[in-house]
Amino acid sequence: MTQDQTLSISVVMPAYKAEHLLHRVLPPLIGMLETGEVSEVLVVDDQSPDGTADLARKMGAKVMTTPVNGGPGAARNLAAEHAVGEVLWFVDSDVIAWPDGPEHIRNAMSEDNVAAVFGSYDDAPDGQAWFSRYKNLLHRYHHQRANRDARTFWAGCGAIRADVFREVGGFDIKTYEVPSIEDIELGYRIAETGRRIIVEPRLQGKHLKVWTMRNSLSTDIFCRALPWARLMISREGLTDGLNTSGAERVRAGLAGLLFLSVLALLIQPNWWPAPLLLLGLAFLANRDLLREMATHGGVWFAVKCLLYHQFYYIYSASVYVWCLFEYHVLGQKQKLHVRRN
Incomplete structure (x- = not known):
């Protein structure tokens, strides 16, 4: 298997009231942009009442703003309309992507008939209370042990070929008005086209959410x-x-x-x-x-x-x-x- 080094990647980060997170989640991605590993970093501000958009712009990201607060699915769909990359790499605004992400995405996309790939959280979540660690480590546990070929998708740290994303219609924001399983449902539609979705355990990010x-x-x-x-x-x-x-x-x-x-x-x-x-x-x-x-x-x-x-x-x-x-x-x-x- 030969990695396609020419495959361009657009990072897409939906953000709502994420000003307090950007100083941690954006630097690794901006670093990838500066070294040419990704083509652009798109932060889609979902009508945040704080300084999310201004800070993201100052840190070097390309910023877009949704016309109304519509949730992360709507923000991702908007970014996909304007992204220049052949691959859309979705990274949540509370996830610090590992620096080798582009390598694993390109390796995955080099496999036959692969349209999408997703990874997992790392083993060092931010929240240190026992319950928060349990929740994040449980998510990691299932993704690390999953079958390589999947029928669902995870948008916390996952990538999709841009043309496939547009072909299947993106995230269903009419059925799922609030963030829920719109990424899982998207995976079903991709799988129904006969294309592959694979789980890559090495594609990882640190989750900053604290669960109660x-x-x-x-x-x-x-x-x-x-x-x-x-x-x-x-x-x-x-x-x-x-x-x-x-x-x-x-x-x-x-x-x-x-x-x-x-x-x-x-x-x-x-x-x-x-x-x-x-x-x-x-x-x-x-x-x-x-x-x-x-x-x-x-x-x-x-x-x-x-x-x-x-x-x-x-x-x-x-x-x-x-x-x-x-x-x-x-x-x-x-x-x-x-x-x-």
Whole structure:
């Protein structure tokens, strides 16, 4: 495989109230621009009330402004209309891209029939509270272990051939008015054209977002699980990739049985061995994740992550079951729209 050094790359960064982040996320990208590794760095200001646009311009980026606040999908679509690069490299405004990103993008695009590539977060997220580290490391864990060929896309640090992006119509900002799974849905449309999307674990960036349980629950349920479940059910059902693989479904089932066994203790306290056995099985089934978390935070950190992870499985699986019910029983077969409040 020979890397195409002539393949031009436009970096696209949607930004809203990102002034406090730009001094960290833009310098690596501007450095790539100065060395010719990328053709341009486009920052699309989504009507920020702060100094995002002015600071990005001063730091050397080309700045565009959306006509109205429309979310990152609309910002990316606007940039794609004007980008000069053959490849659009999407980098979120809270992600510090690693300097070897262009190399991995060009290598990926040199493979046969590849239209898009995405990577993962690195193993040193900014938020140091245990829950924030768990969320970011969990995202990395799934992307690092994913099948090389995917049917979805991730816009946090991912690249698409510009002509393919325009051919399939870009991000669907009518269905997804708020940031949710518009990148996943875009991946489905790319895959339907017969082109490849690959996961490149070496294409990485540091995530600066600090997660809390509150914002995680809201995001996981309303911006991820609900719309993604509805999309899968309406398209092709569960796929064997990322966090929807067959093994993940087994682990979710174990978590559900564990929860039911704990509830059963209220009726039959002498059944206490059952939850202990199921907890042991859950830890065994998640041993790779347990080992990954322990590597980055020690044993107690890993135990806390695994216990919370059982709760994650329960509410994620419950959402999917609910979506099956509303699709097949209630007949709500077009309930995909994600509206602004």
